Amino acid sequence: MLVLTAIITLTLLAIGFGALLGFAAIRFKMQGNPVVDQIDSLLPQTQCGQCGHPGCRPYAEAIANGEDINKCPPGGEATIQALADLLDVEPMALDAEHGQEKPKQVAVIREDECIGCTKCIQACPVDAILGAAKHMHTVIESECTGCDLCVEPCPVDCIDMVDVEHGLSDWKWTSPDRSMLIATDRSSTEYGRSTNAA
Amino acid sequence: MTAPVSNPNHPKRAVHAFHGGIHPPEHKVDSNQTPIATSPLPPRLIMPLQQHLGKAAKPIVAVGDHVLKGQRIAEADGAISAHVHAPTSGTITAIEDRAIPHPSGLSDRCIEIRTDGEDRWIELEANEHYETLSVEEIRDKVRGAGIAGMGGAGFPTEIKMHPPQQDKVNTLIINAAECEPYITADDRLMRERADELVKGIEIMAYALQPGECLIGIEDNKPEAIEALKRAVGGTRIEVVVVPTKYPSGGEKQLIKLLTDKEVPSGRIPADIGIVCQNVGTAVAVFRAVRFGEPLISRITTLTGDQISRKGNVEVLLGTPIQWLLNQYGYQAGNPERIIVGGPMMGYALNDPDAPVVKTTNCLLAPSAEELPLAEPAQACIRCGLCAEACPAELLPQQLYWFARSQEHEKAEHHNLFDCIECGACSYVCPSAIPLVHYYRHAKSEIKQHRQEQEKSDRARIRFEARQERLEREKQEKEAKRKARAEAAAKAQAAKQAPAAPAKPVETAASAPAQNDPKQAAIEAALARKQSSNQEAEDPEALKTALDKAIAKLDKMLDALEQAKQDNPDQVEKLTRAVEKNQVRVNQARQNYERALASSNTQAANTTAKAPPEPKELPSREQLVTNLEKARAKLEKMSDALEQAQSEQPEQVEKLIRSVEKNRIRVEAAERALAEADKQEDVR
Incomplete structure (x- = not known):
């Protein structure tokens, strides 16, 4: 009887x-994959496709599915580090196959040469190029991510x-934490600027 | 935290205390013994467009213009900005980038004025009694005078004269603490112009209607305290003397001292009903309202062992610092060092040609002995002196580690942004670590990161919006195409039902939506063959397509010609493109001619859209069939014409046209065939 009670209970x-x-x-079902959102928010959103995916979100999805985190040249080392921290993996060097880390750039149209073909408008992933057929186009500088997808077309x-x-x-402000082995190596201006004067 | 000490001068008012603070050597007597001098007129003045917080002003004069003293030369751009005025009469000689006093050492846009020595004023609008003006008018005058906080931050004063929306201002605090060593500009100002100061405070109080009005002053300025007490007699303004301790002149610290209230992290004093103004600002407000004078000069302390005639001077804004110092016996030391501001919060000037601006309260040229260069930093020994000295009650040591290791998130959690960069921690650090410099670096890194994050978020939103739009367009197109295909299929079925045509063809014709365009076009062509007796349709669209194709081909040929001259590497590409276009033209011509005779709606639509991939040249057999068919049709037409000529005269004209069309078609078919033969031969 006791056994039966236990089983029933x-x-x-x-x-x-x-x-x-x-x-x-x-x-409480989660909509979508929250990791993808987190990864996506760390990517630089240039939508340049240098990683081999058509945009940052697809790459974020690929990373969530185990792809390497070192394929984003615009993000560079900082992004790799942030992704490594998030996913708790070892940071790795940028994969040179996908490009080099470059300083931030913007596209500029030489406006008197533009023939108004609209090809760049169609190429721009963030709609940062303004213009109409047979009219001059121009880049909205503040919205340009510097992906250079408009250059080729x-x-x-x-x-x-x-x-x-x-x-x-x-x-x-520059970092004061530069390796200064010998104090006298510092220039006078550096002295003045590197510290509060006191 | 120490218990409030009662103030002997005002028994009711208790002075509170703030955490930390330091007592560096004051060096105030170096410069506060002589009355305020007036600087001579320099040959050139350089007026930066940004002497304040917020957006730079926009120039409203051009090079070559003659301006009068007090004339507006640049206008405020937006709400948080300030006008710039000509400090003396002269000619505008340049509007360009010049060295400005800024820790970066960068240049910024400036207006240069060559002074004419006449010092001729523009007409000013004086006003004897401020009470006759409305608050709005007073604010307009303050804004019109281009006044920005003269204590150091340079926040446009007019904005601080708007009471906060949610509640009224309880306390107006006039910051007369001047806690930083060496600086005595406010001290001398209070001693000599206490009446102007008090009137300025009254005007500000008139605009803000505060519950109380306090002047906070450190007890190391007895003469100034005396002068103030005399001047405030008979007003509601109260002089509160606070003990000398750096940085009691910090806005938040002074508020704590006088009211025991703390400004919440990330908020401004106005949020707790307090407005703080500097004494220099109050005097400028008085002069703006009483005499209509814009802010064109300020009192600056010239001090340090490299200057032989130390003291305070009233100097025109825009005066080059090197020139000014030379008037007062400046000898460049080794290393040459001019500090803008005091020794605690100031920064070394990169280019001594930079001018005095609205916020330049002190120019310090110390000798190497007087203010030794910072020693090389040692390792942190975790002594905790910095935490004891911090007036913002932060943990400088922790912040240092986080800033150093770039752990910005943690630094933010430790309230990095509450740091007022007073330098007390660096001052007490036995390891001589440039702590504030680390914080400034970390702050600018975080700010940059925030900006980038904001930008990338915006890029993401734009990208996603674009993807959505493209997807929607695709779907709309797809839906339209399907609808069209269905309509065409229905029409065809209706037509073919009585004629009982071959079934498989009909299904093929109704299915183009599922296939690629090439396949669809072939099927459409087959269907056309089967139902050639359908109603003729307007060939205009095809005609346009043909014209377009020909025009494009011409353009391509031109481009090819040019490319042959200019860039040979493009020639191959262009040649291919020309060939492609040739094919397209042929095709369009065929389509057009075919349509002229007869064609169905669907076929017209498909071909007029000129499918992206070029179709292959029709085979010879096909061409022969085309030709034969065209000839047969022409004969038929000719017969019909003959018949009509005898029977139906009204149809003749129409039929003649048809015959003509058919003749063209036959010719075209012959041409196509000949061309195909030629190509065959070539191969």
Whole structure:
């Protein structure tokens, strides 16, 4: 009798918890893969396709499925490091096959040479090129990700990739943590600027 | 935290305390013994367009213009910005990038004025009694005068004269602490112009209507305290003396001292009903409202052992620093060092030709003995002195480790952005670690990262929106195509039902939606053969397509010619393109001629769209069949014409046209055949 009670009790408990879990699985189902979102947010969103995927999100999905994390040249070492931290894997060197890490660039159309063919507009993954057929096109600089996908389709080669200019607005304090083995090696201006004067 | 000490001068007012702080050597007597001098007029003035926080002003003068003293030369751009005025009369000689006083050492856009020595004022609008003006008018005057906070940050003053929306201002605090060593500009200003200062405070109080109005001043300025007490007699303004401790002049620290309130992290004083203004700003507000004078000069302390005539000078904005110092006996030391601001928070000037701006409160030219260069940093010994000194109650040591190892997220969690960069931690550090420099670096890294994140988020949104749009367009096209195909199939079925044509052809014709365009076109052509007696349709579209194709071919040929001269590597590509276009032209011509005679709607649509892939040349057999068919049709037509001529005269004209068309078609078919034969021979 005691054995029977135990069996019945455990069976009921099992059914109860099973039902609870089943309900939870449906009620609290995650939409999509949250890891993909996290990976996607670390990628630079240039949508350049240098990784071999048609955009950053597809690459994020590929990484979630076990692809290497070192195929994103625009993100460079920083992105690889961030991905390695997120996924808890060893950071690896950038895969040179997919390109080199370059300084930030933007596309600039030499406007008097533009013939208005709209090919670059169709190529731009973020709709950062403005124009109409047979009218001059121009790049919205603030929206350009520097992916250079518009350069190749241009029939008259009037698109240049230029390095982003650095000015006062995006000036950064340099790190004081440079290897200075001998104090007297430092120049006087460096002295003044590297510390508070006191 | 120490218990509040009662203030002997104002028994009711208790002065509180803030955490940490240091007592560096003051060096104030070096420069506060002489009255404020007036700097001579320099030959050139350089006015940076950005002397304030926010957006740079926009120039409204051109090179060659003559300007008067006080004339506006650049206009505020947006809400957080300030006008710039000509500090004296003269001629605009340049609007270009010049060295500016900034820790980066970078240049920025400046307006250069060659002074004419006349110092002629523009007409000013004086106002004896500010009470006659509305608050709005006073704010307009302050904005019009281009006043920006003169304590160091340079926030446009007019904005701080708007009471916060949600509630009223409880306390207006005038910051007269001037806690940083060496600087005595506010000290001398209070001693000599206390009346102007008090009137300025009254004007600000009139605009803000605060519950109370306090002047916070350190006890190391007894003469200034005396002068202020005399001047505030009979007003509601209260002078509160606080103990000397660096950095009591920090906005948040002074608020804590005077009201015991703390500004929450990431907020501004206005959020807790407090507005802080500098004494220099108050005087500038007075002069702007009373005399209509814009902000064109300021009081700057010139001090340090390399300057023989130390003291405070009222100097025109835009005066080149090197020139100014030379007037007061400056000898460049070794290493040459001019510090803008005080020794704690100032920065070394990169280019001494940079001008004095609205925020330049001190120019310090110390000798090497007076202010030794920073020693090389040693390892952190975790002594914790920095945490004791930090007035913002942060953990400088932790922040240092995080900043050094680039762990920005952790640094942010440790409230890095509450750091006021006062330098107290660096000052007490026995290992001489440039702590503040690490924090500044980490802050700018984080800010840059935020900007990049924002940009990449925007790029993602745009990319996803584009993908969605393309997908939608594709679907719409697909739906349209299907609808068209169905309609065509129905029409065909209706036509063919009585004629009882071969079944398989009909199914083939109704299925193009599933196949690639080439296949679809072939099927359409087959269907056309089967039902050649269908109603004739408008060949205009095909005609246009043909014209277009010919035009394109011409263009291509031109391009090829040019390429042969200019870039030979393109020739091959272009030759291929020309061939492709030739094929397309032929095809379009055929389609056109075919359609002229008869064709069905679907076929017309398909061919007029000129499928992207070029179709292969029709085989010889096909061409022969075409020709034969065309000839047969021509004969039939000619017969019909003859018949019509005798029986139905009204149809004749129509039939003549048809015959003509058919003749063209026959000719075309012959041509095509001949061409095919030729190509056959070539092969």
